[in-house]
Each structure stands twice: as C-alpha cells, then as structure tokens.
Amino acid sequence: MAAVLKIEDLHKSFKTGFLLRKKKILKGISLTVEEGEIYGYLGPNGAGKTTTLKCILGLLFPEKGKIELFGLPHHSPRAKERIGFLPENPYFYEHLTASEFLKFYGELSLKKRKELTSRVKELLHLVGLEEWANLPLRKFSRGMLQRIGFAQALFNEPSLVLLDEPLGGLDPLGRKEMRDIIVRLKKEGKTVFLSSHILQDIEMICDRVAIVVNGQIINQGTLHDLISEKILFTEIILSGLTAKELEGFGERFSFLGEKTLLKVFEEEKIEKIMNLVQKRKGKIHSLIPRTQTLEDLFIGMVQKG
Amino acid sequence: MRIIAIALNTFRETIRDRILYLLLFFAAATIIFSRFLALITVGDRVKIIKDVGLASISLFGALMAIVIGTQLVYKEIDKKTIFALLSKPIHRYQFLLGKFLGLALTLLILLLLMSLIFLVLVFLHTSQIDWNLLKAIYLIFLELLLITSVAILFSCFSTPILSSIFSLSFYLVGHLSWGLETLIQKIEAGPQRVLAQVLYLLIPDLENFNIKTEVVHNLPLSSQFFFFSTLYGVFYTLFVLTIAFLIFRKRDFI
Numbered sequence: 001m002a003a004v005l006k007i008e009d010l011h012k013s014f015k016t017g018f019l020l021r022k023k024k025i026l027k028g029i030s031l032t033v034e035e036g037e038i039y040g041y042l043g044p045n046g047a048g049k050t051t052t053l054k055c056i057l058g059l060l061f062p063e064k065g066k067i068e069l070f071g072l073p074h075h076s077p078r079a080k081e082r083i084g085f086l087p088e089n090p091y092f093y094e095h096l097t098a099s100e101f102l103k104f105y106g107e108l109s110l111k112k113r114k115e116l117t118s119r120v121k122e123l124l125h126l127v128g129l130e131e132w133a134n135l136p137l138r139k140f141s142r143g144m145l146q147r148i149g150f151a152q153a154l155f156n157e158p159s160l161v162l163l164d165e166p167l168g169g170l171d172p173l174g175r176k177e178m179r180d181i182i183v184r185l186k187k188e189g190k191t192v193f194l195s196s197h198i199l200q201d202i203e204m205i206c207d208r209v210a211i212v213v214n215g216q217i218i219n220q221g222t223l224h225d226l227i228s229e230k231i232l233f234t235e236i237i238l239s240g241l242t243a244k245e246l247e248g249f250g251e252r253f254s255f256l257g258e259k260t261l262l263k264v265f266e267e268e269k270i271e272k273i274m275n276l277v278q279k280r281k282g283k284i285h286s287l288i289p290r291t292q293t294l295e296d297l298f299i300g301m302v303q304k305g
Numbered sequence: 306m307r308i309i310a311i312a313l314n315t316f317r318e319t320i321r322d323r324i325l326y327l328l329l330f331f332a333a334a335t336i337i338f339s340r341f342l343a344l345i346t347v348g349d350r351v352k353i354i355k356d357v358g359l360a361s362i363s364l365f366g367a368l369m370a371i372v373i374g375t376q377l378v379y380k381e382i383d384k385k386t387i388f389a390l391l392s393k394p395i396h397r398y399q400f401l402l403g404k405f406l407g408l409a410l411t412l413l414i415l416l417l418l419m420s421l422i423f424l425v426l427v428f429l430h431t432s433q434i435d436w437n438l439l440k441a442i443y444l445i446f447l448e449l450l451l452i453t454s455v456a457i458l459f460s461c462f463s464t465p466i467l468s469s470i471f472s473l474s475f476y477l478v479g480h481l482s483w484g485l486e487t488l489i490q491k492i493e494a495g496p497q498r499v500l501a502q503v504l505y506l507l508i509p510d511l512e513n514f515n516i517k518t519e520v521v522h523n524l525p526l527s528s529q530f531f532f533f534s535t536l537y538g539v540f541y542t543l544f545v546l547t548i549a550f551l552i553f554r555k556r557d558f559i
Contacts, residue, residue, distance in 0.1 A: 014557075
C-alpha cells in the first residue's frame with residue numbers, strides 16, 4: 001500500500017508571553033498513513049494534535065521536518081485537491097445558509113460548476129440536513145454544524161479525509177451516525193486521519209493508532225499490536241459473603257446493596273471464590289475477565305510521558 | 306474562478322452587515338441635508354449641494370471601506386473560518402485578492418446608491434445632468450479602493466479597532482499631505498528638502514483623487530490629471546496589496 005501521508009521529524013514551536021519565549025509544541029513527529037486505513041491520532045489536550053493537522057494543511061509553517069501528501073509537497077494545490085478537512089469545533093460563515101455554504105466551498109474545490117448543485121443535494125442528504133438547506137448557519141446547533149462541516153470536507157470526494165475531534169460535542173446518536181459515515185468512507189476506499197481524545201471512538205473504528213504526548217509520538221501501531229489480549233484481571237460481582245470472608249482474594253471496590261465488586265488478579269483464586277460462594281449459599285451475579293483496553297494503555301503512556 | 310468565489314462570498318458577507326446600512330442611512334441623510342443647508346446659504350445654492358454631497362460620499366465611502374475592510378481578514382482568523390478555507394486548494398494571495406474584490410464590489414454598489422441620491426437631488430435643482438460630477442465620483446471610487454487595500458493590509462496583522470485607527474490616520478494624513486508639497490517648494494535646496502521630498506513620496510497624497518473644488522466651481526480639468534490620478538490609484542493600491550500579501554504569505558494561523 002502506498003503512503004498517503006508521510007511526516008518526518010516535524011518540529012514546531014510558538015512564541016508565548018511578553019518576552020516571546022519559545023514553547024516547543026511538536027518535538028519530532030514522524031508517521032506514515034497508508035492508503036485505505038483509518039488512522040487514529042490520539043493524545044490528551046495540548047499534546048500537539050491540532051498543531052500537527054495545521055502543519056499538514058499549511059496553516060502553520062513547521063520549523064523543521066517534511067510533510068508529503070500523496071508523494072507531493074503538502075502545500076501544493078494538487079495535493080490539496082485530494083484532501084478534505086473538518087476542523088475542531090467547526091466555525092463557518094454564519095451569514096450563509098447550509099446550501100449557500102456548501103456551494104461556496106464546492107466552488108473552491110470542484111472544477112466543474114455543473115456538478116455543484118447536484119453535489120450539494122447529495123451531501124445534504126448524506127449528513128441528514130436536507131430539511132435545513134435554507135437555514136442560516138448561525139441558527140444551527142453544534143451537532144448540525146459538525147454535520148455540515150463533514151459535508152464540506154467531503155465535497156471534492158477526497159482520497160484523504162483529515163478530521164480534528166470529529167465526534168466531540170455530539171450526543172450518543174450523533175456520534176454513532178458520524179462513526180458510521182467514517183466507516184463508510186473507509187469502505188469506499190478513502191483514507192481517514194482522525195485526531196481525538198475520545199478513546200472509545202478510536203478503539204471502535206481505527207485500524208492503526210499513534211499516541212502523542214507532549215509533542216512526541218510515544219507509541220504507534222495496530223490496535224492488535226498495542227493492546228495485549230492477556231487477561232489483566234477478572235471482575236466478579238457477588239453477594240452472600242461478608243467482607244471478612246473476601247479478604248485476601250483481591251481488591252474490593254464497592255458495595256452495591258448486598259452486592260460486592262471484587263477485582264481478582266490471580267486466576268487460581270477465582271475457583272476458590274466460586275467454591276466459597278457455593279458453600280455459603282451466596283450468589284455470583286457476573287464474572288467478567290478484563291483484557292487491556294486502549295484506555296489502560298493510554299493512561300499508562302500519558303502518566304509515563 | 307476561486308478568486309471570484311471568495312469575492313462573491315465576501316460581497317454576500319459585507320452586504321448582510323447591518324452597520325453598512327447604518328452608514329448608508331447617515332450618508333443619504335447628509336446628502337439630503339445639504340438641501341437644507343443650501344436654503345440658509347447666500348449665493349449659489351447648487352454649489353453647496355454639490356460640495357456637501359460629494360464630501361459626504363467621499364467621507365462615508367471611506368468610513369464604510371475602513372469599518373468593513375478592517376474586519377474582513379481579522380474576522381476570518383478570529384472566528385477560525387480561515388482554517389477550513391485555506392485547507393482548500395487555494396493560494397493565500399487568491400484569498401486576499403478575493404476579499405479585496407468582494408469589498409470593492411460592495412463599495413461600488415453603495416457608491417452608486419449614494420451617487421444616485423446625490424445626482425437626483427442636483428437634477429431636481431438644475432434640471433440637467435452634470436457629467437463632471439461623475440468624474441469626481443470616479444476618483445472617489447479609486448480613493449476607496451486604495452483605502453480598502455490599506456484596511457485589508459492592517460487587518461492582516463492587527464485587531465479591527467487598531468486597524469481602524471491606522472486606516473483613519475492614513476485617510477487623514479493622505480488628505481493633508483498636500484501641505485508637504487507646498488512646503489517642499491518653500492524649503493531651500495539641501496538635505497532638509499530631500500528629506501521632505503522622501504517623506505512626501507512615502508506618504509500618500511489622497512488629494513490626487515479630490516476634484517470637488519474644480520467640479521463645483523466649473524474649473525477646467527486636464528485629462529492628464531485624470532490619467533495621472535488613475536495610475537497613482539492603481540499602482541498605490543497594488544503596492545499596498547503586495548505588502549499585505551507578503552505579510553499574509555508567511556503568517557501562522559494558530
């Protein structure tokens with residue numbers, strides 16, 4: 001597979017404060033996004049995710065490093081013709097209606113004027129905003145703005161879609177719809193670069209992830225490689241045993257009425273607990289083995305980083 | 306094509322700005338007010354109407370260019386609309402040029418509206434069309450283009466309030482710099498004269514676009530002056546836009 005996006009040793013700093021001191025934001029980011037994958041760019045707030053995206057789009061000039069889109073310099077209009085971008089908290093022209101807005105952005109990305117009107121309708125349908133085509137954007141809710149932002153990013157049928165926190169601020173239903181659209185893009189053969197701090201989203205849809213902390217990528221690879229499938233511990237919710245009887249089996253977390261949540265780390269103790277529950281005529285309500293999640297990995301990395 | 310799209314969007318944006326209509330209202334009110342001023346004037350009343358009318362068009366036109374122009378680029382950066390826009394396959398100079406042309410179109414339409422009110426008022430008094438007035442309006446438009454480019458230049462790196470102060474100073478200094486020209490003629494040859502000449506070259510001379518006196522008093526106007534003023538306006542505007550582009554070209558959008 002060919003590299004759609006290639007970043008090598010990217011450095012960027014900003015001058016801040018009265019004395020204009022240099023603050024390093026990116027400290028040598030290198031990554032490669034392959035064709036047809038959903039690449040998750042994961043990091044806590046202030047890690048440098050948006051700065052990386054702005055460097056890719058030519059909104060910021062890196063001090064050092066190289067960025068290539070489809071093997072072309074990232075700022076070349078030919079490369080930009082093949083990308084779509086959804087900014088974080090989409091800010092768009094409030095004076096325009098949804099269809100005027102899409103038409104304007106279409107004029108900037110499409111070469112053929114004839115296709116404009118039909119493409120506007122198609123995209124409004126895709127993001128479920130057909131009814132609101134003639135409503136000014138200033139009257140749009142956050143979720144609606146996110147959708148129209150998505151629509152503008154897809155106008156030119158891009159090969160690479162760059163999304164900055166695309167699911168932030170959406171309700172659960174809206175997030176599901178957006179996730180569905182992202183997965184559909186992948187099925188259509190498009191490449192998606194998705195920056196987010198919402199781990200659940202990344203875990204559900206991304207093929208590969210990079211974890212960025214303090215302007216440096218501290219780990220990257222496929223989710224399968226990064227997350228161990230070994231059972232870390234088993235969560236048992238049981239009742240009928242006293243706290244004293246459960247001592248030494250594992251961490252007791254909470255009491256839910258009669259119920260106790262027990263975190264057991266050693267496998268051999270599980271059988272012992274089950275025998276004890278049977279003996280005391282207690283009850284096991286649930287028994288869930290927990291493998292490592294992206295969240296565990298992420299928290300561990302951020303704390304180390 | 307892309308420049309036109311940006312220009313038309315800017316036109317739509319500015320034409321939907323309510324402050325513009327407030328200024329237009331005051332401009333129209335001042336032009337009509339000249340009729341009442343004429344009533345209490347001794348002498349040629351039409352001259353008063355022409356003088357006050359042209360001055361109002363020039364002043365309110367400049368205010369419109371400054372108020373809207375200083376917000377144009379700044380608003381895009383401040384409201385972050387520029388992020389999605391510059392991610393499209395456009396060059397930064399196309400963005401600036403589109404913004405300039407969009408506002409120029411808005412100003413042209415507003416200028417035509419103000420001129421229409423003014424010309425109708427003059428026609429009601431003289432029952433004839435004074436074509437010289439159109440020449441004065443044409444030069445006012447050139448002046449407005451130059452002021453727009455200056456407002457956009459400041460808007461590239463400064464807040465609207467500061468940019469408005471800078472642009473207004475440019476307008477005022479530009480209309481007073483003819484004094485420097487008079488001074489040069491009176492200074493003895495030497496370094497002080499060279500300094501004054503350099504200063505005069507750097508400071509804009511907006512009086513090159515002012516033919517109110519000639520038009521109102523029916524004084525002769527040379528075509529050479531027109532040609533020079535047009536060239537001066539076009540080149541000065543292009544010069545300012547080039548500086549704006551050079552600043553904008555390497556700007557980081559944080």
